[in-house]
Amino acid sequence: MRDFTYHRPKTLDDAAALLAVEDSRPMSGGMSLLPSMKLRLSDWAHIVDLAAVPNLSGVREEGGQIVVGARTTHVQVATSQLLHARLPALAELAEGIGDPLVRNRGTIGGSIANADPAADYPSAVLALRATIVTNLREISGDTFFNGLFETALEPCEIVTAVRFARARRAAYAKYRHPASRYAVVGAFVAQYDDEVRVAVTGASSHVFRIAEIEALLRDNFSVAAIESVAPTLPAMNADLFASADYRAHLVVEMVRRAVAAASSRNALAD
Amino acid sequence: MLRVAMRVNGAEVSGEIEARTLLVEFLRQHLGLTGTHVGCDTTQCGCCTVHVNDVGMKSCTLLAIGCDGADITTIEGLARPDGLHPMQAAFCDNHGLQCGFCTPGMIMSATDMVRRKGHDLDAATVRKELEGNICRCTGYHNIVKAVQAGAAAMKTA
Numbered sequence: 283m284r285d286f287t288y289h290r291p292k293t294l295d296d297a298a299a300l301l302a303v304e305d306s307r308p309m310s311g312g313m314s315l316l317p318s319m320k321l322r323l324s325d326w327a328h329i330v331d332l333a334a335v336p337n338l339s340g341v342r343e344e345g346g347q348i349v350v351g352a353r354t355t356h357v358q359v360a361t362s363q364l365l366h367a368r369l370p371a372l373a374e375l376a377e378g379i380g381d382p383l384v385r386n387r388g389t390i391g392g393s394i395a396n397a398d399p400a401a402d403y404p405s406a407v408l409a410l411r412a413t414i415v416t417n418l419r420e421i422s423g424d425t426f427f428n429g430l431f432e433t434a435l436e437p438c439e440i441v442t443a444v445r446f447a448r449a450r451r452a453a454y455a456k457y458r459h460p461a462s463r464y465a466v467v468g469a470f471v472a473q474y475d476d477e478v479r480v481a482v483t484g485a486s487s488h489v490f491r492i493a494e495i496e497a498l499l500r501d502n503f504s505v506a507a508i509e510s511v512a513p514t515l516p517a518m519n520a521d522l523f524a525s526a527d528y529r530a531h532l533v534v535e536m537v538r539r540a541v542a543a544a545s546s547r548n549a550l551a552d
Numbered sequence: 553m554l555r556v557a558m559r560v561n562g563a564e565v566s567g568e569i570e571a572r573t574l575l576v577e578f579l580r581q582h583l584g585l586t587g588t589h590v591g592c593d594t595t596q597c598g599c600c601t602v603h604v605n606d607v608g609m610k611s612c613t614l615l616a617i618g619c620d621g622a623d624i625t626t627i628e629g630l631a632r633p634d635g636l637h638p639m640q641a642a643f644c645d646n647h648g649l650q651c652g653f654c655t656p657g658m659i660m661s662a663t664d665m666v667r668r669k670g671h672d673l674d675a676a677t678v679r680k681e682l683e684g685n686i687c688r689c690t691g692y693h694n695i696v697k698a699v700q701a702g703a704a705a706m707k708t709a
Contacts, residue, residue, distance in 0.1 A: 288554065288571035288617050316613045317595050319572075329571070331618055357668075381684025382668070383598060383661060386607050387614070461596060463683070 283319045289330045294417050294440060300330045301438045308332055308440055310353055310392030313384050314401075338391070338442060341365055348372070348448060349415075352391025352441040356380070359390060371452035371544070372410065375402050375470070378456060380463050391441040394426070397433045397488065398464070399519065402456065404489035405470035408481035411447035416440060430487040449474055451503075453543035455536045456484070459523060466524050469536035471544050473503050480537055485529045486516045495537055505542050508534075556620050560585070561629025569616050576600045578616035579626060587627040587656050591686070598685030601657040601664070602626045608664025610684070627656035630663070638709045639663050639702035648698030650689035661685045662699040663706070671707040673700050 291297040301308060305327035309315050318324045332338065338353035341362045348369050350359060359365060359376035366373050379385055379393075379402050393403045394414065404427055406412065412423035416439045423444075426434050435441070449472035456468030465484035472479045478499040483489045494513040501507065515533060518526035556573075557566035560583060567582045579585045579602070591599035593612050600612040603625040630637040639659050642648065649655045665673070665681045673681075678699045679692070687695060 283572045285570050285572045288615065290618075290620075312615070312618070313595065313613060316615070320593065329615075331615075333618060381598070382665070382681050383601055383608050383610050383684040384595065386664070387609050 283316075284322070284325055286326055287328045289328060290334050291330060291332075292334050292336075294335055294442065297330050297332060297335055297440055298417055298438045300328065301440070303328055306330055306437075308395070310395075311355065311388040312392075313380065313388035314392065314396045314398060332440065339389075343368060344445075346448065348446045350390055350444050350446070352443055353389045354391075356385035356388050356390070356393075357382070360385060369410070369446060369448050369452070370547075371449070371454050371470070371472070372406055372446060375406055375454040378402065378454075378458065378463070390444060394444065395433060395435060395441050397427055397431050399430055399487055399489075400459070400464035400466070400484045402454070402465055402468055402483060405454065405465075405468050405481040405483040406446065407444065408489050408491055409470035409472040409479040410449060410452065411472075411474070411479070413445040414441055415443040415445060417442055427488045432488070447474070450549045451544040451547050453540045453547065455539035455543060457532050457536055467529055467532035467536050469533065469540045471499070471537060471540040473499070473544060473549075478503060480540075482533050482537070485518055485533050487519070490516055492533075492537070499541065503541070504545055505538050508538065508541065554617050556617050558619050558622050558624055560624045561626060571615070571617055573616045574612055575602070575604075575614040575616045575619050575624070576611035578619075579611060579624075585626050585628050589653055589656055591654065591657070591688075596684075596686065597654070597657070598661055599654050599657040601660040601685065603660060603664065606667065608661055608667075625660075627660060630659065637663070638705035639666075639699070642702030642705055643695075643698045646694050646698035646701055648691070648695045650687075650691045654685060654687045654689075658682070658685050658687070658695055658699075659702075662702060665699065666703045666706055671703045673703045675700065 307326040308330045339351040356376045356379045407423040414421040452472040454470045456465045467484045498507045518529040520526040553568045589599035591597035595613040602611045678696045
């Protein structure tokens with residue numbers, strides 16, 4: 283890792299001001315940023331550590347939505363009593379990220395701002411009609427992820443929270459890489475009164491929805507409804523662990539598993 | 553160079569480091585605490601596990617300067633004046649190691665597991681919770697037994 287200047291601002295405004303300097307990067311848990319810097323896949327002159335910025339963590343319910351602070355760790359999401367009662371699929375997703383030691387440190391805001399194509403949270407952002415709250419504005423989750431490691435965030439913009447819309451039923455299923463625990467393919471399925479959302483991570487340059495499957499599930503939320511579906515998919519990733527064809531197969535299989543898990547669940551009351 | 557100060561195994565320590573200095577480098581190279589190992593250097597093997605403010609973390613993926621003011625416990629800080637920590641003793645009693653390289657990380661991870669999951673751990677839970685620690689000798693069977701025994705022993709210790 284090349285050396286850099288380290289900053290530890292105590293307020294969000296100070297953090298944003300520091301990020302105005304060219305070649306600056308915010309750091310939350312550092313579970314993605316530091317490994318990428320060690321490999322020299324990324325290289326920054328200034329690291330702005332958000333650890334001392336207050337009021338960025340915790341899970342709460344607000345106006346029927348679930349608000350998760352950006353610096354809430356994966357273990358906090360995984361063990362949140364509120365989430366287990368009100369949006370258990372999100373807690374289950376967090377429980378499957380990395381390993382316990384990574385979950386003790388890594389945060390939801392860091393994960394979505396990094397936008398790794400194999401990260402788990404982006405699928406929840408898309409499927410759970412999320413809104414990304416930043417120091418500057420609110421961004422619809424639908425327009426947040428733009429490409430490989432690319433988001434709608436501006437250079438001085440810091441994610442402060444993620445708001446999720448509670449689904450009637452939801453589940454996440456992933457085929458995980460056996461060593462890293464990243465999603466080779468992960469599918470998040472969420473059923474609402476007026477729509478069903480199916481979001482897939484790990485399979486392509488960034489998370490995507492499958493309108494064809496969503497339409498079938500809206501009419502009949504069951505595995506049977508998508509038994510013979512062969513959806514049109516974006517270009518699949520391919521690496522030494524999974525070919526493009528295999529990933530395409532896994533997409534449909536993970537969606538089936540998520541639908542099976544969600545449909546076996548009692549619909550949550552308001 | 554930056555000045556960093558923290559509490560390591562109960563002692564106030566400080567040093568002059570670069571911003572990029574990792575916590576594990578500070579522990580090993582500046583403080584001489586070489587019980588914390590570097591196995592993979594890529595956040596996967598868990599050999600470098602320490603407790604930061606009582607929470608288990610991988611010290612190869614933490615900046616030392618980010619731990620300024622923190623309370624760190626390493627494997628060297630686990631034993632008590634009257635003998636080994638119950639988890640260390642359980643690894644001895646159950647032959648929970650072969651070459652021993654992963655053992656400090658296993659033990660620090662195991663004690664963090666007890667903090668999170670309690671003292672009564674079944675084998676499936678231990679295996680799932682040890683996902684962040686790799687034993688390249690593949691001696692997991694006895695490690696799992698050791699963690700279960702150590703967790704139970706910590707209850708009465």
